[in-house]
Amino acid sequence: MYYNEIAGVKVSALGMGNMRLPTFDENEKNIDREKAQEIIDYAYSHGINYYDTAYRYHSGQSEFFIGEALSKYPRDTWYLATKFPGHMIVKKENGVIGFTSGLTGWPDSTVPAVFEEQLNKCKVDYFDFYLLHNVNEKSLPMYLDEDLGIVRYLQSEKEAGRIRHLGFSAHGSAELIDSFLTRFEGVFEFVQIQLNYLDWKLQDAKSKYEVIVKHGLKVVVMEGVRGGRLAKLPEEQMAKLSAVRPGDSAARWALRFLQSLPGVAVVLSGMTALEQIVENVETFSEPCPVTEEEKQLLSEVADSMLSWVPCTACRYCTEGCPKQLEIPKIIAAYNGVKNGDMMASYSLEGCDPAMDPTRCIGCGACTGICPQNIAIPDIMKEFAQMLKK
Numbered sequence: 396m397y398y399n400e401i402a403g404v405k406v407s408a409l410g411m412g413n414m415r416l417p418t419f420d421e422n423e424k425n426i427d428r429e430k431a432q433e434i435i436d437y438a439y440s441h442g443i444n445y446y447d448t449a450y451r452y453h454s455g456q457s458e459f460f461i462g463e464a465l466s467k468y469p470r471d472t473w474y475l476a477t478k479f480p481g482h483m484i485v486k487k488e489n490g491v492i493g494f495t496s497g498l499t500g501w502p503d504s505t506v507p508a509v510f511e512e513q514l515n516k517c518k519v520d521y522f523d524f525y526l527l528h529n530v531n532e533k534s535l536p537m538y539l540d541e542d543l544g545i546v547r548y549l550q551s552e553k554e555a556g557r558i559r560h561l562g563f564s565a566h567g568s569a570e571l572i573d574s575f576l577t578r579f580e581g582v583f584e585f586v587q588i589q590l591n592y593l594d595w596k597l598q599d600a601k602s603k604y605e606v607i608v609k610h611g612l613k614v615v616v617m618e619g620v621r622g623g624r625l626a627k628l629p630e631e632q633m634a635k636l637s638a639v640r641p642g643d644s645a646a647r648w649a650l651r652f653l654q655s656l657p658g659v660a661v662v663l664s665g666m667t668a669l670e671q672i673v674e675n676v677e678t679f680s681e682p683c684p685v686t687e688e689e690k691q692l693l694s695e696v697a698d699s700m701l702s703w704v705p706c707t708a709c710r711y712c713t714e715g716c717p718k719q720l721e722i723p724k725i726i727a728a729y730n731g732v733k734n735g736d737m738m739a740s741y742s743l744e745g746c747d748p749a750m751d752p753t754r755c756i757g758c759g760a761c762t763g764i765c766p767q768n769i770a771i772p773d774i775m776k777e778f779a780q781m782l783k784k
């Protein structure tokens with residue numbers, strides 16, 4: 396494992412994401428703790444010291460899990476990062492907050508009470524890294540709300556030593572990140588963004604990266620292989636890469652792209668299976684950045700995928716769907732069919748109602764939740780029509 400630095404802290408270049416832990420079934424709450432612990436143990440014993448979670452991950456179970464999983468190791472040998480769910484709250488009276496989107500139905504709380512709850516869940520008395528979760532155009536009013544005073548409160552926790560380093564994750568535009576950093580100059584020490592060679596173009600991650608570096612901060616990467624999409628490329632594209640580096644997996648190409656960006660400190664990977672972490676640890680044994688020619692090749696591969704619906708399979712949308720549709724899997728099939736992979740439609744066969752886009756009633760319960768701003772009901776409608784033909 397090689398290491399980088401955030402605000403003077405030596406962090407492993409590969410970080411362990413805890414949003415896609417192995418589960419017993421499709422219910423994200425049901426973490427398979429034995430398998431997940433095996434992954435964490437492998438991560439720890441192979442030098443990974445950065446562990447990322449959030450209030451919402453696995454419907455709140457991720458924080459419980461990772462706190463327990465890491466508690467067997469000395470507290471000063473690992474760094475824990477979690478996030479405040481300001482993108483999923485509504486403001487009530489007297490500092491009370493309610494929850495919405497993926498947290499609908501959770502009991503009302505307050506900003507300090509959420510923070511306290513997180514410390515308890517994670518079994519720690521301080522967080523090494525603490526982030527505002529998903530600063531974007533929709534969540535910005537909550538994060539800037541003077542009465543709630545979220546940033547002010549977190550700064551006070553930093554002064555009290557219960558937060559070591561403050562940052563934020565962002566799905567907003569480069570302009571929004573720029574103005575947020577300018578407004579809070581000196582407050583935040585790192586920014587977590589979705590970054591990979593496809594989003595470099597598709598979601599203008601290039602501009603976001605450049606803005607963060609311009610402010611002198613380090614980048615923590617999420618979705619480096621785009622929820623696994625860049626780990627399985629269409630045959631034709633994979634053949635182009637294999638011609639240059641036979642034997643290298645598509646995931647390794649995606650991760651090497653990130654190793655070539657000097658502002659990137661940690662690349663998070665939400666590893667679900669032991670094989671994934673074994674391969675990723677090997678990729679991060681030492682830096683192996685892509686060459687200029689290889690970067691150009693990846694740019695061409697990305698060009699072939701620009702028409703894809705940019706789903707990262709985060710599953711934020713599935714919980715509230717009254718038809719229990721497997722939305723990310725349906726979108727994966729839609730992307731495949733749209734891009735000439737006729738085998739992709741096979742995943743819809745077998746009469747599994749959860750995989751049937753024609754069952755979407757267009758209720759809109761999934762609208763507005765998606766961090767990628769995907770118009771899910773429109774995709775369902777279009778896919779249903781495509782399948783009728």
Ligand code: SF4
Nearest residue numbers: 716755756758759761
């Ligand atoms: S619009 Fe369709 S996919 Fe979205 S929640 Fe409603 S039924 Fe589910």
Ligand code: SF4
Nearest residue numbers: 706707709710712765
């Ligand atoms: S459609 Fe959006 S919310 Fe749903 S899994 Fe994909 S990226 Fe996540």
